[in-house]
Amino acid sequence: MHAIECTMDELAYKLGIDPLDLRLRNYAEVDPSTEKPFTSKALRECYQQAANQIGWSERNPEPGSMTRGNKLVGYGMATGVWDAYQFPSRIEAIITNEGKLKINNAVTDIGTGTFTVMTQIAADELGLPIEDVIFSYGDSKKPFSMFQGGSSMTSSTGVAIVMAAKVLKKKLLEKAKKMSNSPLVDAVEEDVTFRNGGISLLHDPSVHISFQAIVTANKGQVIKTTKMGKPHLLKLRKYSKMTHAASFVEVEVDKDLKTITVSRAVTAVAAGKIINPKTARSQISGSMVWGISKALQEESVIDENLGKYINANLAEYHIPTHADVHQLEVIFADEKDDLINELGIKGVGEIGLVAMPAAIANAIFHATGKRINKLPIHFDELLE
Template sequence: MDTNKTVGKPLSRLEGKAKVTGAAKYAAEYQVSDLLHGYIVGSPVTKGKITDIDITKAMAIPGVVEVISHLNRPKLAWFDLQYTDMDAPPGTVFKPLYDENILYNGQPIALVIASDFETARYASTQIIFQYSREAHQTCLEDHLDRSRAAKKGFATALKPPPPPPTGDFETAFENAAVKINAKYHHGTEHHNPIELFATTTVFEGDGKLTIYDKTQGTINNQLFIANVFGLHYKDVRVLAPFVGGAFGSGLRPQYQLFLCVMAALHLKRNIRVVLDRKQMFSFSHRPPAVQQLRFATDINGRLTALGHSTFAETSSFEDYTEPTSNWSHRLYPAPNTLFEQEVVPLDVPTPMDMRAPGGSTALHAIECTMDELAYKLKIDPLELRLINYSDMDPSSKKPYTSKALRECYLQAAEKFGWQKRSPEPGSMQRGNKLIGYGMATGIWDAFQFPARVKVMIDGEGKMVIDNATTDIGTGTLTVMTQIAADELGLSIEDVEFRYGDSKKPFSMFQGGSAITSSTGVAILVAARALRKKLLKKAAQMDGSPFKKSGEEEVFFGQGLMMLKKDPKVKVSLKDIIAFNKGVAIHTTQMGKPHMLKLKKYSLATHSASFVEVEVDRDLGTVKVTRAVTAVAAGKIINPKTAKSQILGSMIWGISKALYEETIMDAGLGKYINANLGEYHIPVHADIGELEVIFADEKDTLINELGTKGVGEIGLVGMPAAISNAIYHATGKRIYKLPVHFDELI
């Protein structure tokens, strides 16, 4: 039998060369003839109304074709209806150029269209707007009294409300032997993928559009455009074969897509709209949050009460929420619990999912509180986690399909050298640097979405797979090719995975660390159905030795179908297609979660992060010198791309803990560091030694592949581990993110 399996091997990315040589084309790079360029004008006013627009000077500039605002935009009946997308929260979706009302600073209020980008951008400065201003509210912590429960809607299936209370929390907390009452503050973060948001719309005529867009969901954007503009779905094609990072910002259709398509239909021309870096701060951010945690234990460290309340920002027009308070009880059991979560509507854009939404915010507060308990109890922080370890999900009382978190703790602790830790804060030094060790637990959902895949064997005996999913830099192309190759025993070179195209079979957006378990499972299901078709066709060949063979009696390898009991009896896939008169043999199948079976279980990935920091005694500066993260995520299809995902998440964890923060000016109602010069992110010199361990976790229940996602699990534990290491180094507990060095002086 063929043993040349590719699943489990550390293959390099198949598209890597195209990306590093510039051959890969992104949304703003496609060569389109007769192309006009659009530049979006954002509102300098945070809340109010536009009372007048004078475009005389702008229209007089050579090369300017049109200036579109709410005064002259095309009349769309769909503007007066509620339209939505797959990831929309409850509320009224923002409609660009809908009317004179300004809802937030930077809101698009006009689109300038010209022969080139520079002319359009210059013309935008020559438009004269008149405004009436209204009082605005943009700072979360100034308006916590306006909080309310989020409205229920579509998103609650993936974003459930906090679990109901259990026991008598207030009494248990009041009478507890050891307790912590702490408030955590998390600042605003903005998505800053390398690729700017951009759309190139090709007007094909007859209502047909080809759209190159930066998106995590081609079909999501196809449905959005068709619904908004009253087009047939089949007449709208969205392409996104290469996406330069997104991290959640591409889950929803962004406003440049709408404006670009509107202009293309209005002018019957090809249009490109690209946002500049500052405009990337006018949408798509992780909301600030305030969390109150009240944890209590008995004298031996066993948790007796868990209280977790969250206040988070949303916009004035949509109720975006992300599960935050939920996570405490999914990690640790306690008989008395109280979980609350509310949103505060403010005059800001609707926040969006950002890598590990809710989880990365929650786990920082949870794991820092556990660390504080450990010091108060004089118990090793790792030991406290093991004392409160649960093999089942405490919040649902259901067992996990698999949980190798204990193995993550032990393997990562050994690799890191946790046993060398001196327990007393401030007791470890290296020259002028205080040394700190910290650790934290990570947990994230193991999602699977329905996906539809077409698989075929062509006249050359090669395998072709079609699915609409994108690859946002995670290695999807490579991993899907590996899964497909193994199912028919082919080499990587004999498999082509075609993706990033809304014309191909259905895929949800790429998010939630779900695509390997979604599209990957669909490929497996479709490939196995294709094997049956190939065997049936081979059995019809003259003198076929496969006439009486069942599926369990054959195997595939090296482009051949062979009998298991006698591999010398074989037929090539190419010959089977030739017998089929050269017509490709194909099948289209749906992969989907086994909802009935999985209803009895809880689904999650787990991790453990261990961190060493150096804190300068005089300056208070912090450097993460080394870190180890161990991950339990079922079967790892490609250790190289999976490790890359975890390393990227760990670096983001460092960035979240020490660097990233968007600053809101309450008086102006705007972000004042909307650029990569002042929105700080780490560079190579800021990153120390990082190691990744994959715990051996076999999960035969979760899906046909036994996989769980790895995109987000590497992030959730890192910020807390860093904060805990800072406390160990300095004896100072910082209750906010990011940690500023001046707080340590």
């Protein structure tokens, strides 16, 4: 993506076309690499919303024309694309004696918000308050899960929770119908809703049986199921499934020292339904920092005589600190995807990184008039 997006920018300037306009003129409704339609694609909305937020139309497009004090100012943009992965995952779902829902899965949480989001999905599916859901994870003895990677955790394990919840709800209704003097004896799935920790009639919510009462009537035995969630491979073979993003950045380049600062960055993401905007925004912000790091700092240096790395620790392999990161903004474009999976979701863990390095490189060109095609971009390359 980096080479393509930098080349698109270079082409736009040579043709005298706005880099954003060039992308909009060549906007693809069908994946050109496979000739398949997308399950959904709100990239156009990402372009428009991020461009408006950063003030793209207000810039002077001439390279080297914008200044702020002793700084050259540049604007750049780029597109990000990431596969919308989903992998098999198995869930054990249990209604306990207290009427709470326990979810067992071997998934880990490495700080991405997995615990929060999985608990939230389970609570929504069974109509429970979030405090009545026990998400038990991080143990290889539990049903297997996808590893943390590939921006696929929520779409893999989250969808498995939905599948397990559907089976569990059928079991709960069957048990409720068999209770003595059950008001739900003639009810079918279409007649009921799961809410407030139990089952209610849709047309008369006052008719309600709690999960705890159902378990008690089941001789105190918990009600549980184990279910696999997996992608619909045959159906999805007809489509291209992608998460899309657009990153717009503003950079400042010191006129004398040529030091580079990413003063502002906006990334708009189209990833289907966003389960938890707070944790998703945190994920994307972290990826944007990663993108700044890739563009300006991260570099493995090898001694060509010895064949060894000479910066094999974090004292010499540079990554951003708080002082290197300034204003980051994340926008979620509205995107409905009924094809991708049962939740209509796509991953967001890495999409915030994809476009950032190219957007920064393009902004540096706009600020200085100098096109640098290798990463990381160091200030000394602007001194030459």
